[in-house]
Amino acid sequence: MTILINFHGNLRQLLPPRFRRIPSVNYRLQRQASIKDIVESLRIPHTEVGRLLVGGRDVSFSSLVGKQDIIDVFPHGRFFDVFHPTSLRPAALVDLKFLVDINVGKLASLLRMLGFDTKYQPLLDDPELASIASRERRILLSRDRNLLKRKIVEFGHLVREIKPLNQAIEIVELFALRDKIRPFSRCLRCNGRLREVAKDKISSLEPLTRKYYNDFKRCTVCGQIYWPGSHRQKMERVLAEIIGERNE
Numbered sequence: 001m002t003i004l005i006n007f008h009g010n011l012r013q014l015l016p017p018r019f020r021r022i023p024s025v026n027y028r029l030q031r032q033a034s035i036k037d038i039v040e041s042l043r044i045p046h047t048e049v050g051r052l053l054v055g056g057r058d059v060s061f062s063s064l065v066g067k068q069d070i071i072d073v074f075p076h077g078r079f080f081d082v083f084h085p086t087s088l089r090p091a092a093l094v095d096l097k098f099l100v101d102i103n104v105g106k107l108a109s110l111l112r113m114l115g116f117d118t119k120y121q122p123l124l125d126d127p128e129l130a131s132i133a134s135r136e137r138r139i140l141l142s143r144d145r146n147l148l149k150r151k152i153v154e155f156g157h158l159v160r161e162i163k164p165l166n167q168a169i170e171i172v173e174l175f176a177l178r179d180k181i182r183p184f185s186r187c188l189r190c191n192g193r194l195r196e197v198a199k200d201k202i203s204s205l206e207p208l209t210r211k212y213y214n215d216f217k218r219c220t221v222c223g224q225i226y227w228p229g230s231h232r233q234k235m236e237r238v239l240a241e242i243i244g245e246r247n248e
Contacts, residue, residue: 004026005038007019008072014043035063039073049076052073054069079175082155094137096116097116097137097138114168115185117186119138133155139156142157193220194218199213
């Protein structure tokens with residue numbers, strides 16, 4: 001049995017090379033299978049799919065395919081609205097939390113710098129990552145297609161960019177985060193929230209730091225102290241790159 005699958009938008013870039021230049025894929029079905037299984041057999045993780053239509057009707061990932069079905073597979077819209085229920089993801093998120101795997105590990109620090117709750121534990125394996133993403137309702141970010149194909153991963157994204165700075169820009173644009181950025185509000189080390197702390201409450205400052213700086217923050221989890229030193233200027237340049245004119 002052969003079915004016709006139309007892949008729309010940037011999803012075609014994720015297909016095997018022989019299918020990228022043709023408008024539709026004639027898919028030979030060897031056995032009864034769900035649409036999720038069929039789409040993912042063509043190398044597209046279900047996390048990248050925003051809408052599925054069979055004969056013009058919205059369906060879920062678990063829907064089975066019949067003969068002569070025509071399937072339309074769409075990417076997410078202008079941005080991935082994780083707070084709005086859809087046919088594919090009826091249980092929308094109530095808050096924004098990320099989970100980053102080792103393939104895009106440097107992205108974690110950039111997202112934390114922007115103020116987003118971002119968990120990163122490089123020693124976790126794929127089953128543990130998928131479990132955390134599901135249990136804690138986090139958006140899993142990775143370049144590993146097989147990880148994102150795991151059924152329990154409901155919200156995720158296959159990161160396209162290679163360089164961490166460009167990856168951060170990609171995430172900000174995809175999830176429409178510019179208005180949600182709260183720079184320097186999270187610990188870069190552990191992801192904890194930062195709170196202002198009086199200088200006279202800090203006993204571990206070097207003499208020159210104590211002399212020349214007055215504004216300090218402390219991580220509420222690990223106790224790390226932050227202040228606007230020379231490193232802050234570099235971070236502010238990175239921040240300007242992420243939220244600057246190239247996102248307009």
